[in-house]
Amino acid sequence: MESNNTDEHLINLITLNKLKNRIYTMERDNYKTKKITHSQMVDKIRQLIERIVENDN
Amino acid sequence: MIIKSITLYNFRQYKGEHKIEFSMDKDKNVTVILGINTSGKTTLIQAFNWCLYEKCSFKTREVINVEVVKALTINSVKEVSVEVVLIHEEKEYIINRTQSFTKNDSGNVRASRSNINVQFKESTGGMQSIPKLKSGSDQDLYIKETINKILPESLSDYFFFDGERISDINNRGDVVAAVRGLMGLDVISSAMDRLDPSKASSVTSKLSNELDIGNDQKNIKYKTDLEKAKKQLETHQQRKKTAREEIEFFERQKDELTALLLANKDAKENQKRKINLEKDIEIISKNIVSAENRLRNDFSTSAMKFFALPLIKKALLVIDDAKQDAEGIPEMRAKAIEHIIARGYCVCGCDLKKNEGAKENVLHEKSLLPPQHMGTIIRTYKQTYKRFEREALGFDAIIKDDFSNYQNNITLLGEKEDALSAISKQIKGRLDVEKIERDYQKNEKDLKDKRELLIKIMSDIKFTESEIASLEKKIESLTLVSEKNQKLTKSIAYSRAVYEWFKQGYDRQEREVKEHLLESVNNIFEKMYHGRRKVTINEKYQINLITMVGDEATSTDESKGLESVKNFSFISGLVDLARTKARTGSAIESEESINIIGENDELIVSTEAYPLVMDAPFSNVDEIHINNIARIIPEVAEQVILILMKKDWEFAKTALENKIGCSYYIEKNGNSDTNSSIRRT
Numbered sequence: 001m002e003s004n005n006t007d008e009h010l011i012n013l014i015t016l017n018k019l020k021n022r023i024y025t026m027e028r029d030n031y032k033t034k035k036i037t038h039s040q041m042v043d044k045i046r047q048l049i050e051r052i053v054e055n056d057n
Numbered sequence: 058m059i060i061k062s063i064t065l066y067n068f069r070q071y072k073g074e075h076k077i078e079f080s081m082d083k084d085k086n087v088t089v090i091l092g093i094n095t096s097g098k099t100t101l102i103q104a105f106n107w108c109l110y111e112k113c114s115f116k117t118r119e120v121i122n123v124e125v126v127k128a129l130t131i132n133s134v135k136e137v138s139v140e141v142v143l144i145h146e147e148k149e150y151i152i153n154r155t156q157s158f159t160k161n162d163s164g165n166v167r168a169s170r171s172n173i174n175v176q177f178k179e180s181t182g183g184m185q186s187i188p189k190l191k192s193g194s195d196q197d198l199y200i201k202e203t204i205n206k207i208l209p210e211s212l213s214d215y216f217f218f219d220g221e222r223i224s225d226i227n228n229r230g231d232v233v234a235a236v237r238g239l240m241g242l243d244v245i246s247s248a249m250d251r252l253d254p255s256k257a258s259s260v261t262s263k264l265s266n267e268l269d270i271g272n273d274q275k276n277i278k279y280k281t282d283l284e285k286a287k288k289q290l291e292t293h294q295q296r297k298k299t300a301r302e303e304i305e306f307f308e309r310q311k312d313e314l315t316a317l318l319l320a321n322k323d324a325k326e327n328q329k330r331k332i333n334l335e336k337d338i339e340i341i342s343k344n345i346v347s348a349e350n351r352l353r354n355d356f357s358t359s360a361m362k363f364f365a366l367p368l369i370k371k372a373l374l375v376i377d378d379a380k381q382d383a384e385g386i387p388e389m390r391a392k393a394i395e396h397i398i399a400r401g402y403c404v405c406g407c408d409l410k411k412n413e414g415a416k417e418n419v420l421h422e423k424s425l426l427p428p429q430h431m432g433t434i435i436r437t438y439k440q441t442y443k444r445f446e447r448e449a450l451g452f453d454a455i456i457k458d459d460f461s462n463y464q465n466n467i468t469l470l471g472e473k474e475d476a477l478s479a480i481s482k483q484i485k486g487r488l489d490v491e492k493i494e495r496d497y498q499k500n501e502k503d504l505k506d507k508r509e510l511l512i513k514i515m516s517d518i519k520f521t522e523s524e525i526a527s528l529e530k531k532i533e534s535l536t537l538v539s540e541k542n543q544k545l546t547k548s549i550a551y552s553r554a555v556y557e558w559f560k561q562g563y564d565r566q567e568r569e570v571k572e573h574l575l576e577s578v579n580n581i582f583e584k585m586y587h588g589r590r591k592v593t594i595n596e597k598y599q600i601n602l603i604t605m606v607g608d609e610a611t612s613t614d615e616s617k618g619l620e621s622v623k624n625f626s627f628i629s630g631l632v633d634l635a636r637t638k639a640r641t642g643s644a645i646e647s648e649e650s651i652n653i654i655g656e657n658d659e660l661i662v663s664t665e666a667y668p669l670v671m672d673a674p675f676s677n678v679d680e681i682h683i684n685n686i687a688r689i690i691p692e693v694a695e696q697v698i699l700i701l702m703k704k705d706w707e708f709a710k711t712a713l714e715n716k717i718g719c720s721y722y723i724e725k726n727g728n729s730d731t732n733s734s735i736r737r738t
Contacts, residue, residue: 010546010547010550010551011550011551011554015551016551016554016555016558017654019551019555020555020558020559020653020654021651021652021653021654023248023251023252023555024244024245024248024651024653025651027244027245027247027248027251028244028651030247031206031243031244031247035188035199038250038251038258039258041247041251042251042258042259042260042263045248045251045252045260046260046263046264046548046552049260049264049548049551049552049555050544050548052551053544053547053548053551054544056547
């Protein structure tokens with residue numbers, strides 16, 4: 001089940017899978033406690049993506 | 058979710074503290090609680106609902122035990138509480154709701170607002186509380202949400218099953234959301250919300266908004282300008298190098314010329330003198346020519362008069378002695394008189410023939426003229442002599458002067474030529490200092506020009522360097538933007554890819570949930586029900602019974618018993634699906650994250666197994682159905698809590714015998730309707 005977007009050349013599968021798991025984990029943790037608002041979650045996920053992308057270079 | 062225990066304190070019939078610990082054994086997963094009518098069986102279901110959702114079917118003040126209320130003294134406080142301990146996703150939650158009751162001066166009992174607290178055990182073992190909001194109308198919002206994540210209130214009637222009161226589950230509007238929540242799809246849905254590129258507040262949209270479009274064109278322009286500026290700088294540097302070399306050359310030249318000038322300082326003086334002498338000689342030579350001409354001119358003009366003067370003087374003396382100085386008509390000639398006589402009238406018009414004496418007068422005039430008379434000539438001669446005498450006067454002095462001037466110039470020329478000859482001999486073989494000086498001056502001018510040029514080149518270099526620095530800064534900032542763009546593009550690609558993956562996984566999971574639920578519900582229904590009906594589930598997870606009439610499916614009316622079986626089937630199907638997914642889901646939790654990716658890159662979401670808490674489940678069903686249901690529910694549910702009357706238990710006992718983990722009996726204390734105890738059997 002791979003993404004069908006046109007940016008595949010930019011994507012490292014290991015990094016992508018790491019992101020899938022990390023984002024899901026963050027969401028699940030917040031789902032239980034609801035401590036973080038939507039915009040905070042958006043920021044957190046963005047930071048996570050940018051950090052992982054940075055390390056992916 | 059597995060329920061570990063429930064503790065009631067002064068809740069309804071249960072005066073004081075009463076605790077039930079439920080079987081958590083996987084095989085013997087059934088807890089049986091038996092009781093007679095009005096002993097407090099339904100109260101247990103209500104205790105769960107009150108604790109978790111503040112939901113109960115009786116008046117608020119009836120929550121507290123009647124005997125406790127009666128024992129209340131004025132202004133004293135008594136509490137009622139229910140504490141449910143459950144395990145959810147391997148975390149232990151302690152949910153406690155408490156309410157205080159006070160009897161006022163008038164003897165009326167007042168109830169406070171109930172207070173709920175939820176704590177869970179951290180993986181480290183410490184307890185953490187779900188926070189309450191500090192402001193807002195619903196301070197328990199997070200707590201409610203947490204409980205809803207554990208077991209949605211909308212589905213609570215399915216899991217805390219009141220067999221006597223359960224209404225038609227078809228009419229529930231939020232079953233879809235509840236099912237999604239139970240199946241773990243809500244988490245995916247939340248993640249999709251954060252990443253959805255079509256939503257303005259999503260990660261993908263925010264990243265996209267920060268992309269700097271049009272940056273590349275600027276970059277190209279700046280790079281081209283930078284390249285030009287660098288080439289220009291190279292040219293300036295080359296010019297600077299050349300100018301410096303030229304300056305060095307002219308400085309060396311200056312040093313050399315200065316040295317030459319110093320070495321030839323005397324020669325310079327002589328050179329000057331030589332030039333002056335040459336100029337003097339030239340002037341004197343011209344003067345000599347001029348004096349010569351003047352002498353010649355003066356001599357040729359007056360010499361004859363000067364030298365003839367003594368002779369003329371002597372001749373005049375002779376003429377004077379001859380007394381021939383009668384005066385005739387000047388310039389008149391004898392022939393002119395003869396002509397007048399011949400024509401017969403005078404120049405005055407007088408007729409010489411008619412007028413007497415006229416001709417004679419004319420002839421007299423003729424006699425005074427040469428050649429008959431010399432007086433006129435002598436007179437003219439005298440006049441010429443006087444003019445000669447006047448003109449010859451001072452001739453000797455002039456000639457003497459002219460000659461003297463000429464002679465002086467000749468002498469001076471000789472002197473100058475001698476001096477020139479002497480100096481020329483002196484400076485013969487020496488450098489031309491004047492030329493050196495001219496060269497020196499020219500060198501100075503060139504040096505000055507080159508120095509000025511160098512200053513200009515340095516200024517050009519400074520300007521170009523500043524331009525380069527500015528362009529580099531711009532490019533650097535653009536490069537930063539460009540790098541930022543690259544990072545953003547990459548982040549967007551990941552964000553989209555994760556979103557797409559979640560979306561596909563979500564759609565697939567939702568499809569599977571529906572299919573599995575339908576299959577599971579039908580399987581269970583078939584096992585429970587002994588007839589020809591079947592169950593269908595629509596998009597909203599609403600279930601319907603259909604009867605096959607021939608090959609045609611027809612919706613049918615439902616009896617109470619059939620409705621109970623249908624609801625049992627749906628609930629059991631739901632519990633079964635959750636448990637199946639919980640067992641088959643291979644999501645692996647590590648310290649950092651959970652692995653939700655299957656072998657074929659599919660999304661795997663694990664869910665929780667859920668208990669079934671059933672009060673009087675068999676009220677409306679016959680003994681065959683009781684037996685069927687009793688056989689099935691321990692198989693599909695992770696944990697079963699049956700609260701029932703002894704008479705129904707008789708029919709279910711055989712089917713459940715090997716599944717009983719623990720059992721309790723509710724006793725009426727002293728046959729009181731307001732005071733019951735729970736005893737483990």
